[in-house]
Amino acid sequence: SKPGWVTAEVEAVKIGEFPADANSTAPRCILVHAGANTFVRECYQPQLWYKQISIFTKPGNLKLGEGQEPVFSCSTQLPLRVVTRVPMHKYNVGGPLCFNGDWLAKNRELPEVKPGDRIVVHDAGASTLGLFSRHCSTLMPAVYGYRVRNGSNVEIVTLKEKETDASMLQLWGVPGAVAQKVARL
16 A cells, blocks of 8 residues: 555644633644554654644645745645645644643644644554554544546545444444444433
């Protein structure tokens, strides 16, 4: 398989210290649902496992800072939509696990991020998914593949469906029929 990438919606962006201070020089904080659960090595040993990060708008426009060039790994040679130029800021990128080690990136210079934007973490394929953590019974995400045809037509294929509540309950030994009933509650 080729290297892949992980994308997650930006759930929240915190600017400044508490109380809120928009003029603060402290890094802004981005919260996403892909942290230490998805990037185990990157969160526990960030000095060894650096990942490139790109930011896209919800409709799929790449955000770049002034003078910044797109980050392309061998896995993201997709035709780009409109590039949006925005200011750069320092960010800490936090995941969903609510502990002090759940940081995908700290003090990372990124294009301005807003809730609803998409964060793309490059070069995160099968090896990343193989280490996925079930901390707090987190469900494994869907896996998609793509092909670029005729230089610009992108075909997206589901390789693995998102894990369900019922399948997680079965992992913990709850029988199939009971797990299906409990998952519907």
